[in-house]
Amino acid sequence: MANPPSVQLLLFDIFGTVVDWHGSIAAEMARLHPEVDGDAFALAWREGYRPAMARVMAGELGWTRIDELHRLILDDILPRFGLGGLDEASRRELNRVWHRLDPWPDSVAGLTRLKKRFTLATLSNGNIGLLTNMAKRAGLPWDCVLSAEVFRAYKPDPATYLGAAAVFDLPPEQVMLVAAHHDDLAGARACGLRTAYIERPLEFGAGHPKDVSPEPANDLHARDLLQLADLLGA
Structure with missing residues (x-):
């Protein structure tokens, strides 16, 4: 599909779209706690994400940054993986793995190309300190x-x-959200933004491939950020 000519700003979802949260967390666990199934640990940590946000949105918790929500989830799952005895310093350092997530192989090069033509900004549920440290x-x-x-x-x-x-x-209509999640893109589209879907079939790990079928309502569908740059003429 041709580039919507009026788009000036590209907003990016981060977790899963630009960085590989699953692979990064699994690798961290392999380094720090090789006795733990890193794949299962990463999935369990991520599974708590939406329920934790729902508690905030429902008013059960006051406004809470994602760093704090990640820590609540972490404290909850550690005993399940035999790590209930981790001390405070170790828990704090492990929680900061979300600040150290690795980008997908195409991300930096793709963003660098896109930046020549568009203004690029994050639009993530991650907090500002986390996103800045990651970048x-x-x-x-x-x-x-x-x-x-x-x-x-x-x-x-x-x-x-x-x-x-x-x-x-x-x-x-002059803003486009770039994301690997159809629900995020649907939310943006409902507000009048343009949308571009990025395939990330391995977001949940090689053992859990994700359906990356096109959604016709999106303006663009790309294999990765390099192909998105091609589609947008960057």
Whole structure:
């Protein structure tokens, strides 16, 4: 599909779209706790993500950054994997693995190409410190780091998508969300944003391939960020 000519700003989902959370966490566990099934541990940690956010959105918890939600989930799952005895320093360091996630092999090169033509910003439920540390370590060339933390609302709340457009004083149709998750893209589309789907079949690990079939409602569908750059003429 041709590049929507009016798009000026590309917003990026991060976990799974730009960085490989599963592979990074599994590798960290292999290094620190080789006796633990890193695949199962990564999946269990991620499984707690939506329920934890739901507690905030329902008012059960006050506004909580993702770093704190990750820690709540971590403390809950550690005993399940025989790690209930980890001390506070070890728990704190393990929780920061989310700041150290590795990019997919195409991410830095793809973003670098896209940056020549578009303004690039994160739009993640991850908090600002996490996203900034991740970008610094991985060399992700953002023009701006935006987060649910800015809007005190998690995606897919419309406040995130519309808030990001408003930061740049752009109408929604001049903004495109890039993500590997159809629910995120549907939320953006409902707010009038353009959408680009990125295939990440191994997001949940090689043992759990993900269906990456196209969704016709998206403006663009790309294998990776390099192909997205091709499609957008960058």
